[in-house]
């Protein structure tokens with residue numbers, strides 16, 4: 080995958096936050112929450128788009144394993160747009176929502192939001208639809224079982 084640089088605050092000013100619709104809120108469960116660190120940057124000090132994508136893939140995988148009650152693999156990723164930059168110190172919050180379940184595959188809507196460094200300001204930075212396939216021990220597709228309440232929902 081091509082590495083897409085996501086610029087630091089030093090190099091690119093984000094569009095004004097007033098561009099965001101007031102009712103624009105994350106959809107789905109908060110599945111991964113992590114901080115963008117200097118180690119996630121390239122030589123220019125920019126956060127790699129590939130790092131954000133990796134967090135989204137991991138979040139989708141967690142949601143997929145929960146839903147499929149076992150191993151899953153990523154089989155497809157819809158086109159992604161990097162809407163806004165992620166900067167060092169931002170808290171990346173990745174939300175997931177299973178939108179479709181087939182026989183062995185499922186589509187998971189994944190949204191990444193950045194909580195800006197030392198603020199409560201959250202901005203959507205990217206979103207994508209990932210497709211996961213449930214697999215057995217041999218790596219072959221297996222049917223997805225009926226849904227059971229997740230551990231979080233049960234507590």
Ligand SMILES: CC(C)(COP(=O)(O)OP(=O)(O)OC[C@H]1O[C@@H](n2cnc3c(N)ncnc32)[C@H](O)[C@@H]1OP(=O)(O)O)[C@@H](O)C(=O)NCCC(=O)NCCS
Nearest residue numbers: 152153154155180181182183184185210212214218219220
């Ligand atoms: C995922 C994998 C097991 C599917 O094997 P396969 O022989 O193609 O399986 P099938 O043709 O029976 O398809 C299985 C399901 O995946 C879906 N699928 C397969 N390719 C797809 C694609 N490119 N996009 C969306 N869905 C796809 C099929 O529609 C089917 O869904 P359904 O059962 O809900 O109808 C196999 O392609 C694989 O191992 N890929 C590598 C996955 C991987 O390593 N991911 C990590 C990359 S770093």
